[in-house]
Amino acid sequence: xxxxxxxxxxxxxxxxxxxxxxxxxxxxxxxxxxxxxxxxxxxxxxxxxxxxxxxxxxxxxxxxxxxxxxxxxxxxxxxxxxxxxxxxxxxxxxxxxxxxxxxxxxxxxxxxxxxxxxxxxxxxxxxxxxxxxxxxxxxxxxxxxxxxxxxxxxxxxxxxxxxxxxxxxxxxxxxxxxxxxxxxxxxxxxxxxxxxxxxxxxxxxxxxxxxxxxxxxxxxxxxxxxxxxxxxxxxxxxxxxxxxxxxxxxxxxxxxxxxxxxxxxxxxxxxxxxxxxxxxxxxxxxxxxxxxxxxxxxxxxxxxxx
Amino acid sequence: xxxxxxxxxxxxxxxxxxxxxxxxxxxxxxxxxxxxxxxxxxxxxxxxxxxxxxxxxxxxxxxxxxxxxxxxxxxxxxxxxxxxxxxxxxxxxxxxxxxxxxxxxxxxxxxxxxxxxxxxxxxxxxxxxxxxxxxxxxxxxxxxxxxxxxxxxxxxxxxxxxxxxxxxxxxxxxxxxxxxxxxxxxxxxxxxxxxxxxxxxxxxxxxxxxxxxxxxxxxxxxxxxxxxxxxxxxxxxxxxxxxxxxxxxxxxxxxxxxxxxxxxxxxxxxxxxxxxxxxxxxxxxxxxxxxxxxxxxxxxxxxxxxxxxxxxxxxxxxxxxxxxxxxxxxxxxxxxxxxxxxxxxxxxxxxxxxxxxxxxxxxxxxxx
Numbered sequence: 001x002x003x004x005x006x007x008x009x010x011x012x013x014x015x016x017x018x019x020x021x022x023x024x025x026x027x028x029x030x031x032x033x034x035x036x037x038x039x040x041x042x043x044x045x046x047x048x049x050x051x052x053x054x055x056x057x058x059x060x061x062x063x064x065x066x067x068x069x070x071x072x073x074x075x076x077x078x079x080x081x082x083x084x085x086x087x088x089x090x091x092x093x094x095x096x097x098x099x100x101x102x103x104x105x106x107x108x109x110x111x112x113x114x115x116x117x118x119x120x121x122x123x124x125x126x127x128x129x130x131x132x133x134x135x136x137x138x139x140x141x142x143x144x145x146x147x148x149x150x151x152x153x154x155x156x157x158x159x160x161x162x163x164x165x166x167x168x169x170x171x172x173x174x175x176x177x178x179x180x181x182x183x184x185x186x187x188x189x190x191x192x193x194x195x196x197x198x199x200x201x202x203x204x205x206x207x208x209x210x211x212x213x214x215x216x217x218x219x220x221x222x223x224x225x226x227x228x229x230x231x232x233x234x235x236x237x238x239x240x241x242x243x244x245x246x247x248x249x250x251x252x253x254x255x256x257x258x259x260x261x262x263x264x265x266x267x268x269x270x271x272x273x274x275x276x277x278x279x280x281x282x283x284x285x286x287x288x289x290x291x292x293x294x295x296x297x298x299x300x301x302x303x304x305x306x
Numbered sequence: 307x308x309x310x311x312x313x314x315x316x317x318x319x320x321x322x323x324x325x326x327x328x329x330x331x332x333x334x335x336x337x338x339x340x341x342x343x344x345x346x347x348x349x350x351x352x353x354x355x356x357x358x359x360x361x362x363x364x365x366x367x368x369x370x371x372x373x374x375x376x377x378x379x380x381x382x383x384x385x386x387x388x389x390x391x392x393x394x395x396x397x398x399x400x401x402x403x404x405x406x407x408x409x410x411x412x413x414x415x416x417x418x419x420x421x422x423x424x425x426x427x428x429x430x431x432x433x434x435x436x437x438x439x440x441x442x443x444x445x446x447x448x449x450x451x452x453x454x455x456x457x458x459x460x461x462x463x464x465x466x467x468x469x470x471x472x473x474x475x476x477x478x479x480x481x482x483x484x485x486x487x488x489x490x491x492x493x494x495x496x497x498x499x500x501x502x503x504x505x506x507x508x509x510x511x512x513x514x515x516x517x518x519x520x521x522x523x524x525x526x527x528x529x530x531x532x533x534x535x536x537x538x539x540x541x542x543x544x545x546x547x548x549x550x551x552x553x554x555x556x557x558x559x560x561x562x563x564x565x566x567x568x569x570x571x572x573x574x575x576x577x578x579x580x581x582x583x584x585x586x587x588x589x590x591x592x593x594x595x596x597x598x599x600x601x602x603x604x605x606x607x608x609x610x611x612x613x614x615x616x617x618x619x620x621x622x623x624x625x626x627x628x629x630x631x632x633x634x635x636x637x638x639x640x641x642x643x644x645x646x647x648x649x650x651x652x653x654x655x656x657x658x659x660x661x662x663x664x665x666x667x668x669x670x671x672x673x674x
Contacts, residue, residue: 101516
């Protein structure tokens with residue numbers, strides 16, 4: 001029964017989509033809370049550079065070497081950005097806007113030069129091929145498990161292991177970096193590890209959804225969750241639920257309309273964000289309007305008579 | 307000979323003119339974006355142009371540049387508006403709203419792109435070129451459209467120069483003067499969308515962000531005035547556009563967009579290092595000059611005041627290079643061994659003593 005389900009194409013694709021969302025929104029939650037969401041944009045573009053370099057050095061297109069290479073590229077992006085910003089000659093956002101297009105350009109040019117040998121082309125770089133994840137499988141316990149599902153699961157476990165181990169520290173470093181520093185939690189090192197995990201997740205998600213759609217999976221479910229709850233642990237759960245829902249609904253819509261599956265899943269995360277924005281129980285725009293209306297129409301209590 | 311041949315090449319002419327137009331519009335508008343701390347808004351707007359391009363293709367059924375421009379303007383501005391709405395009406399911060407708009411609009415673009423591909427329209431070929439730009443495919447008629455957009459945008463900027471400047475540097479003051487700030491801010495953003503549209507053909511939606519940021523960041527290092535900054539940014543934009551396009555044509559097969567972006571980045575790095583006044587290299591040189599001047603003063607002071615004290619021997623105070631330099635300048639002499647055993651043979655000349663007195667006087671004046 002299990003084997004049957006996995007050999008059909010629908011389930012592996014949806015599972016991979018959901019896993020991409022769960023792993024990315026775990027790190028994305030902290031990026032959103034810290035106000036560094038655009039770093040996911042920078043990282044997801046510049047890992048193209050890392051992937052090509054690692055490929056040139058080791059001829060490996062995926063696997064642990066690529067994940068480590070990605071982590072280092074992510075770190076390089078952030079360090080370059082901070083180095084530029086620390087000259088005080090450009091602002092932080094300008095520095096981001098300078099670093100990642102440059103790295104991305106180098107990556108694309110290298111792809112151009114070695115186009116004949118490398119199997120990743122610029123099309124895959126941007127869009128990914130989630131529709132074909134079931135082609136590349138590993139046999140685990142006799143079951144054909146898609147390779148992408150394995151690497152995404154590994155990243156999910158890694159991300160949540162890190163968050164679980166350092167939950168208290170991360171929480172304090174996110175909401176009160178100054179206090180975290182006084183306690184000796186080294187918030188900046190925690191943050192660097194988080195960004196390295198983000199880039200490894202981006203590379204693992206790369207084959208499935210490509211560079212740009214990864215941003216949607218990292219930022220959008222976490223943003224929607226931020227509009228729905230005030231609790232950190234709830235943000236992870238809501239982010240994961242939105243990822244799963246987007247993956248399933250995105251898949252069926254994409255098959256129905258015959259369009260890009262990864263793209264449709266990302267669009268669905270946007271739909272959920274809009275829903276949270278408009279109809280969230282506490283901060284939703286419509287909810288606020290209704291509340292205000294009710295407050296206005298509520299009968300004014302007559303002053304207690306003597 | 308190669309150059310002459312190149313210059314008369316029709317495609318190359320188109321590419322160079324297109325790249326210059328792109329630099330001319332993205333440089334000045336990028337200045338406003340960078341100064342208003344909206345560097346990454348250009349990134350979001352350019353990614354959001356993709357669904358507009360696809361929509362116009364679905365509606366008109368062709369790659370007509372007019373339709374593509376209108377389409378990408380509409381979706382680009384819509385993305386900017388939704389981003390503003392998300393930050394104003396919810397507790398999402400700017401960065402999250404930007405990232406969400408960028409990725410969702412791009413995703414919609416991808417979905418539309420694959421929808422067009424699935425309908426198997428024969429003339430759809432080349433839509434994907436807008437991802438990375440396809441400078442070589444630029445037509446003369448495209449250039450006229452790009453040129454008019456650039457002209458109109460720059461004219462608008464010239465007409466509303468004072469307002470744009472005030473809103474950029476002191477929005478509160480502009481408000482008290484009764485200027486329609488929201489309208490001016492919105493039009494500055496819409497103009498960024500126009501610049502993005504001009505760049506679509508040349509560098510593509512993904513790298514357009516760099517063309518907004520890089521020329522402006524480079525120009526900021528060279529000028530302290532808005533007018534100068536805009537002019538220099540336009541120049542940097544044109545230079546990087548033209549040289550990127552040239553390298554791409556000469557190398558056959560290297561994408562134009564990345565080359566333009568890398569040229570612009572190189573100019574930024576050079577500006578950061580060398581720009582007069584702000585350049586990092588000047589800072590380093592100034593630091594070493596000051597350090598060596600201080601060492602010289604210390605040495606002269608010590609030799610003059612404490613020549614008998616062995617702990618102030620010149621050989622412990624200054625490096626050999628420093629001592630030799632001072633000797634060359636005529637402040638020190640190296641007497642034959644044994645004048646005073648502690649100073650290693652170094653002593654002040656008459657000129658050195660005068661200089662030391664001057665240093666001490668200046669020091670005491672500072673101390674009092």
